[in-house]
Each structure stands twice: as structure tokens, then as C-alpha cells.
Amino acid sequence: MANIPEDLHYSKDHEWVRVDGNIAVVGITDYAQDSLGDVVYVELPKAGEKFAANESFGSVESVKAVSEVFSPVSGEIAEVNDSLTDEPEKMNTDPYGDGWMIRVKMSAPGEVDSLLTAAEYEDFTKGDTE
Amino acid sequence: MKSEITKVTSHINPNEALIFERSQPGRIGYRLPPLDVDEQVLETLIPKAFLRDDDLEGVPEVSEVDIIRHFVRMSTWNYSIDQGMYPLGSCTMKYNSRLNEKVARIPGFAGLHPLTDAEDAQGALEVIYELQQHLAEITGLPGISLQPAAGAHGEMTGVMIIRAFIDARDGEAGSAKRRTMLIPDSAHGTNPASAHLSGFSVKTIRSTSEGLTDLDHLRELCSHGEVAGLMLTNPNTLGLFEKNIQEICRIVHDAGGLVYMDGANMNALVGVARPGDMGVDVIHLNLHKTFSTPHGGGGPGCGPCCCTRELEPFLPVPRIVLNRVESAGSTAASTGTRHPAPDTQHPRLRLDFNQPQSIGRVKAFFGNYGMMLRALAYIQTHGNDGLREATEAAVLNARYIAHGLTSDYDKPYNNPPMHEVVFTDKRQTRKGVHTLDIAKRLIDYGFHPMTIYFPLIVQGAMLIEPTESVGRQELDQFIEAMCSIAREAVDDPELVLSAPHTTRIGRLDEAAAARKPVLRWKPKARADAA
Numbered sequence: 338m339a340n341i342p343e344d345l346h347y348s349k350d351h352e353w354v355r356v357d358g359n360i361a362v363v364g365i366t367d368y369a370q371d372s373l374g375d376v377v378y379v380e381l382p383k384a385g386e387k388f389a390a391n392e393s394f395g396s397v398e399s400v401k402a403v404s405e406v407f408s409p410v411s412g413e414i415a416e417v418n419d420s421l422t423d424e425p426e427k428m429n430t431d432p433y434g435d436g437w438m439i440r441v442k443m444s445a446p447g448e449v450d451s452l453l454t455a456a457e458y459e460d461f462t463k464g465d466t467e
Numbered sequence: 468m469k470s471e472i473t474k475v476t477s478h479i480n481p482n483e484a485l486i487f488e489r490s491q492p493g494r495i496g497y498r499l500p501p502l503d504v505d506e507q508v509l510e511t512l513i514p515k516a517f518l519r520d521d522d523l524e525g526v527p528e529v530s531e532v533d534i535i536r537h538f539v540r541m542s543t544w545n546y547s548i549d550q551g552m553y554p555l556g557s558c559t560m561k562y563n564s565r566l567n568e569k570v571a572r573i574p575g576f577a578g579l580h581p582l583t584d585a586e587d588a589q590g591a592l593e594v595i596y597e598l599q600q601h602l603a604e605i606t607g608l609p610g611i612s613l614q615p616a617a618g619a620h621g622e623m624t625g626v627m628i629i630r631a632f633i634d635a636r637d638g639e640a641g642s643a644k645r646r647t648m649l650i651p652d653s654a655h656g657t658n659p660a661s662a663h664l665s666g667f668s669v670k671t672i673r674s675t676s677e678g679l680t681d682l683d684h685l686r687e688l689c690s691h692g693e694v695a696g697l698m699l700t701n702p703n704t705l706g707l708f709e710k711n712i713q714e715i716c717r718i719v720h721d722a723g724g725l726v727y728m729d730g731a732n733m734n735a736l737v738g739v740a741r742p743g744d745m746g747v748d749v750i751h752l753n754l755h756k757t758f759s760t761p762h763g764g765g766g767p768g769c770g771p772c773c774c775t776r777e778l779e780p781f782l783p784v785p786r787i788v789l790n791r792v793e794s795a796g797s798t799a800a801s802t803g804t805r806h807p808a809p810d811t812q813h814p815r816l817r818l819d820f821n822q823p824q825s826i827g828r829v830k831a832f833f834g835n836y837g838m839m840l841r842a843l844a845y846i847q848t849h850g851n852d853g854l855r856e857a858t859e860a861a862v863l864n865a866r867y868i869a870h871g872l873t874s875d876y877d878k879p880y881n882n883p884p885m886h887e888v889v890f891t892d893k894r895q896t897r898k899g900v901h902t903l904d905i906a907k908r909l910i911d912y913g914f915h916p917m918t919i920y921f922p923l924i925v926q927g928a929m930l931i932e933p934t935e936s937v938g939r940q941e942l943d944q945f946i947e948a949m950c951s952i953a954r955e956a957v958d959d960p961e962l963v964l965s966a967p968h969t970t971r972i973g974r975l976d977e978a979a980a981a982r983k984p985v986l987r988w989k990p991k992a993r994a995d996a997a
Contacts, residue, residue: 372926374903375978400977401903401920403656425982 339368339462342433346449347458348409350391353433356449357440361410364437365397365428368462373399376428379421381438386414390448394439397428408441410448416440485988486527486537496531544971546915548762552937552945554868556887556918556930557655557704559734559756561861566848567759567841576840581832585818592816595787595833598843602771605854606730606750607743610779612786613771613839614830618731619657621751621770622698626665627826628749628774628781629696629725635781635824645695645723649688651680653705653922655729658698667695674924678705678880680715689722700729701742704922704930706865706884708735716746725749725778733757734934735862735886738855749774758842769838784825785818787833860935861886864942868931871946875953879925887932889925900956900963902927907974908955908966912948 341347346354351369355362370376378398388394388408396405417439421427428436443449453461509518529537546553553560571577579591599611615621626648634642648662651672659669670688673681680699688694697719701709709715716726728742728750734757736742742750754769755762762768774782790813833839849857862885869878869888877893892902906916906929918930933942955963967973 375981377978377981398981400981402923404923426978 339366339371340433341367341455341459341462343455345433345455346409346452347455347461348407348452349461350407350409352406352409354409354449354452355433355437356446359443359446360415361412361441361443361449362437363409363439363441364432365406366458367432370429370432370436373397373404374401375399376425379425379428379438381417381419381421382414384414384416387444388412388414388441390445406438408439409452410441410443411445412441412443414439415442483537483540486529486534487525487988489529489533489537490527492528494528494530494533496529496534548936551913551915552933552941553915554917554931554933554945555915556706556889556932557731557921558762558918559731559753559886559932559934560762560915561734561756561759561934562936563759563761563841564845564848567844570844571837571840573840576836581836585816586814589814589816591836592787592818594843595836595839596789596816598839598846599771599787601843601846602752602773605737605741606733606752606773607741608747608750608773609743609776610774610782611771612782612829613769614783614828614834615751615770615772616830616835617768618729618751618753618756618770619661620829621753621772622657622727622729623661623664624770624772624783624826624829625727625749625751625774626661626667626696626698628772628778629727630665630667631781631824631826632725632778633695645693647688647691647693648695649685649697649719649724651699651703652924653678653703654698654700655704655731658700658729662698672697674703674705677882678703678707679709679711682711682714682718685715685718689718689724692722694719694722694724696725696727696748698727698729699747700732701745702732702735702885702887704732705880705889705925706732706735706887706930706932707880707882708885712745712747720746731756732886735858737858738851739858743773743775749778754838754842759845760838760841767835767838769835769842780822780824781826782822783827783829784822785820785828786822787816788819790814790817857935858886861933864933864935864937865931867939867942868933868946871942872931872949875950876929886934887930889922890929890931891925892927892929895953895956896927898956898960900960902929904963904966905929905949905952905956908952908963909948910967911969912951914945914948 344355346356347366348354351366353364353366376397376399380396382388382394388411390409390411391407393405394408396403418437421436421438430436548560548562576591576594579588585592595613599613602611603609612624615624633645637645646667648667648669649672650658650662650669651674653674662669672688673684675681697715699709699715701712703709719726725748726746728747730742730750730752733752737757750773752758752771752773754760754771760769772782846854865884865886865888869884872878872890875894876890878888878890880889892900892905895901895905902919906919909916920928921930922928933945952963965974
């Protein structure tokens with residue numbers, strides 16, 4: 338079964354959020370990387386760009402398809418994981434670690450509370466496969 | 468189970484070298500006669516700056532027989548529609564009749580220079596005009612341009628026409644507020660691409676659990692008042708007919724938007740139902756899908772754009788139109804004679820460039836003319852009844868497969884499919900077998916794989932479109948192959964996971980190919996010598 342760490346927040350678009358002060362680290366879940374298959378290319382925003390919650394901030398291309406990724410929170414991009422350009426496979430091998438995508442300086446930290454908990458996300462993915 | 472499939476015998480040279488690797492210094496495929504003029508020093512004829520000094524490095528030196536054998540050997544690696552069923556969903560890989568090819572090779576057409584004056588090319592223009600008339604009747608949309616060279620090209624032409632129409636209707640300020648294009652989540656990826664390129668932003672419409680456009684979501688998105696249009700495929704990419712199409716068109720029209728229909732799936736409608744009657748404003752067709760012109764290998768294709776009278780002024784130029792003299796009713800054409808004697812004093816057709824609202828030219832000359840000849844041959848050899856029968860057979864064949872595979876594969880939508888049907892790998896994933904593995908294993912059974920992992924809204928999708936070109940015997944073979952693979956997935960999953968086994972090259976590492984592509988061959992021998 339997919340790995341769903343307890344300490345993270347989750348979106349229905351299969352992104353995870355790790356809160357670090359007013360910074361949100363964002364990536365895609367283990368379930369998402371498994372559904373996508375081998376990731377071959379990642380398109381990321383630039384530091385300083387601003388996104389609203391649920392807005393597309395980039396795309397992930399796998400051998401199966403190109404999928405947009407959506408920012409679970411509103412804010413400004415503080416840092417992007419440039420190493421994914423050369424090593425997109427990190428998103429498959431370590432989705433919650435080296436495979437992180439962006440660090441967002443949150444403009445509305447309260448938004449995190451409306452995201453799913455690990456238990457809720459697990460239920461959600463079960464519904465997704467029914 | 469394994470023994471049922473016999474491995475192919477080894478080819479004379481299973482590791483075909485590149486043509487560059489076959490190069491041998493001094494080898495040529497020609498011998499020129501002695502010059503009958505005095506030989507000149509090249510530098511006296513061409514300025515030195517324009518002469519190559521690399522001795523044509525990398526250009527292969529080979530004989531005629533080297534080239535012939537190289538390419539013929541490689542052609543035997545290919546799989547084509549002439550070998551068997553090619554059930555690539557949403558692609559309509561139907562058989563391309565030899566008669567179409569014969570017609571396209573008629574010297575009077577094949578040899579005609581594209582810059583020939585219209586008065587001297589009346590026969591060629593007549594082909595375009597007549598094909599336009601047929602397509603207008605088939606789609607119920609009277610304004611047509613045959614210029615676009617492919618489906619996505621026709622699609623973008625259609626979206627540019629919508630943009631031009633709204634600019635003209637609403638004025639600059641009004642038009643600037645209408646920049647939203649609505650596209651269902653099941654759409655072809657080219658739809659949002661065309662919308663973006665034409666300056667629209669895209670909003671995605673949800674599909675219902677039935678696999679159809681969600682009307683409530685459509686109404687909600689339309690209520691924002693910024694909608695320029697809707698891009699809809701019908702039947703949609705799940706192979707389902709959007710039965711609410713008239714209501715969908717009404718909602719978009721009431722919101723001031725236009726409806727563009729992606730005609731990729733017209734093979735389910737030709738001769739039975741017309742997009743124009745459904746309320747669609749503009750559509751593209753794929754002659755290389757629905758109308759049996761060659762498909763694959765990159766074309767050339769032909770993606771006619773068909774629209775309402777209201778949108779006609781925005782079509783690309785030149786339009787091919789009846790001469791005014793004639794439309795007044797003085798010559799043979801108006802009395803119904805299809806092939807009047809050439810009258811160069813009063814040509815029947817002319818090129819009309821005087822369309823001030825036109826989006827302009829979208830392709831050099833008249834588009835891919837050879838495709839128009841083939842499509843006209845297809846339409847005329849079928850006739851009205853034949854076109855309808857082809858559509859009915861295409862739908863019947865897809866339903867036959869839908870019925871035949873339901874016991875072994877998960878079918879996510881219950882509605883009866885039109886010309887294509889979608890299944891998933893849900894039952895097979897329990898044993899670790901996925902859609903990609905099933906597709907690869909299908910090659911071992913002698914079939915081209917179906918479309919996989921599309922539409923995106925269906926996890927592990929397998930989209931199967933048999934077309935009308937296959938008979939019941941081959942449909943049964945396909946169903947048996949798929950059911951056999953389903954059994955293998957349970958009894959011997961490794962056999963499926965490591966497929967294909969009968970091809971000259973086994974499973975390719977697609978991820979490595981995409982992550983670390985080798986895009987250029989470099990001459991090894993010379994590198995060694997250096």
C-alpha cells in the first residue's frame with residue numbers, strides 16, 4: 338500500500354505539504370508517483386512567482402502522461418528543487434524527501450487546516466480506486 | 468500457454484546497423500558520364516565562403532543496393548494497417564483502399580504545379596469544391612476550409628475563428644473579457660494547447676460518473692460570463708455519445724460562447740448524425756482518420772475546418788468559390804452537370820482572397836492536396852448508404868468487443884459505447900499486471916496495441932477502436948487474445964510482465980529513453996581515427 342506519513346497534510350490533487358514555520362514544502366504523494374509511473378520530466382516555477390491555493394504551479398511528465406500539479410496553499414515560491422531537472426526519478430524513489438518540488442512562503446497559513454490529514458487522505462485514495 | 472506462441476526466426480541481421488555505420492569511403496551508387504564541357508575549378512564558380520571544407524563528414528557513402536537493403540530490411544520491422552487490426556482508440560486506424568492511392572496518382576493531379584493559374588486548374592479546384600460540398604453535407608456546417616494539414620491544425624484554425632468572431636462581435640473591450648475556453652477533463656491534450664496558443668485560458672469541466680459532461684458544472688462555469696467557447700469531443704474520448712449535446716450547446720450559446728467540436732471521433736457519426744444539427748458552430752475533421760487517407764508516420768494529414776454561415780467570413784483564404792457569372796445561372800454547373808467541358812473564358816471556380824475578416828492563410832497553397840483526392844474517392848466509392856453502413860459497422864464492432872471483454876476486464880462505464888470502448892487494468896493489477904504489460908503482450912499475439920493511459924480520467928485506461936475495417940473473424944481473434952492475456956495475468960504474470968517475447972527487440976526502457984535520450988549519432992570510426 339501507498340506510504341502516507343502521519344505528520345503531513347494532503348490535498349485531493351495528491352500533493353503533500355510539510356509545514357516548516359511559515360514555509361510549506363510541497364511534493365506529490367507516494368500514491369501519486371505510483372499512479373503516474375516513471376517520472377521523466379518536471380516543469381517547475383521560478384522563485385518569486387506567486388500562486389493561489391489550487392492553482393497549477395507546474396507539471397510532471399511520466400511515461401504515461403503529463404499531469405499538472407496544484408499548489409495546496411497560497412503564497413510565493415521561496416525555493417524550487419532544481420535537482421529534479423536532472424534527476425526526475427527522485428520523485429519516484431523518494432517522494433516525501435529528495436523528491437520535494439517547491440517551498441512556498443505562505444500568505445494564508447490557515448489554509449493548511451482545510452487540507453486532509455493522513456487518515457483522511459488514506460480514505461480518499463481508497464475511494465479513488467473503487 | 469507459452470508454447471502457443473512461436474518465436475519468430477532470426478532475421479538475416481537482427482542488429483541492423485545505421486546507414487552511417489555502413490559507410491565505406493569511396494563507395495557510390497552512381498557513375499557519371501564524362502563531362503561534355505570544360506571542367507572548371509569550383510572556387511572560380513562559388514565564393515569560398517559558401518563552400519564546405521569538411522569533406523561532407525558524416526554523410527554516408529553507400530551503394531544503391533546498400534540503401535535498398537537497409538531500408539527494406541527495416542520496413543519489415545514495421546507493423547501497418549495492411550498487416551492487421553490496429554485498434555488504436557481515438558485514432559480511427561481504418562484500412563486505406565488501394566483505389567484511393569490510384570486516384571491520387573492520376574498524372575493530371577499528381578503532376579499539376581501548385582502555382583498553375585486557377586483558369587488552367589479547374590479540374591483540381593473542382594475536386595476541392597466537390598469535397599467541400601460533401602463535407603458540408605456530412606457535418607451540416609456549410610463553411611469549409613481544407614487548408615489545415617492535421618487534426619490539431621484544424622482545431623487551432625477553429626479556435627482562431629472563434630477568437631476572430633468574438634473580437635468582431637464584442638469589440639476590443641468586450642472581447643478582452645471573454646478569454647475563457649471550457650474543456651472537459653476527458654479531452655484530447657491538443658484542445659487546451661490550441662486554446663492557450665490562441666490566447667485563451669482553460670477551465671476544466673468535470674465528467675459525471677456516467678462519463679458525460681457534467682451539465683451543472685458547465686452551467687456554473689458559464690455563469691461567470693467570461694466564456695468564449697466550449698471545446699467538446701463527441702462521441703467523447705470514453706467512446707460515449709454526449710446525449711445532452713443540444714442542451715450543452717444551448718447553455719454555451721446563452722452565455723455568449725461558441726461551441727467547437729473536436730471531430731476526431733466522427734467515425735461514429737458520418738451519415739447518421741450531423742454536428743451542425745446538434746448546435747455545434749465549428750468542427751475539424753480528420754480526413755486521415757474518418758475518410759480513409761493514410762495515417763501514421765507523421766502524415767501528411769488533412770484537418771478540414773467546417774463552420775456555420777455566421778463564421779464563414781473568418782475562414783482562411785483563399786476560398787474556392789463559384790464564379791459570379793456562373794452563380795447567376797448561365798452555365799452547365801447550375802443545371803447540375805458535374806463535368807462541363809473546360810471553358811477557360813468563363814472558368815467555373817475561382818480563388819477568392821477578398822475576405823477582410825479572414826484569419827488569413829494557415830497553410831501554403833491549398834493544403835495537402837493528395838489527401839483530398841483520396842478522401843473524395845472514399846466518399847464517392849461508398850456513397851450515402853455506404854458511409855452510413857461504415858459508421859454502423861464501426862459502432863457494431865466496438866460493441867462486439869465491449870461485450871466480448873466484459874467478463875475478463877473492468878469496464879468503467881456502463882453506457883453502450885459508440886465506435887470505441889474503454890477498459891481498465893483494475894482486475895489485473897491485483898497480480899501486478901498493468902495496462903502497459905497487457906499492451907506489450909498483445910504484440911505477441913500479432914495485434915498492434917490499443918491506446919493506453921488515455922483518457923487521463925480513467926486509471927489504467929485501455930481505449931480500443933476496431934473501426935469498420937475488420938470482420939467478425941478478426942474481432943474474435945482479438946477478443947480471444949485479450950482473454951488469453953487475462954488468464955496469463957493470473958496463471959503466469961511474469962510472462963505478461965516481460966512481454967513482448969516474439970519481437971526482434973524486447974521490452975524497451977521507456978523511462979531511461981525519456982530521461983537520458985540519445986538524440987544524435989556521432990561518427991565513431993572518425994572519432995577513433997582522430
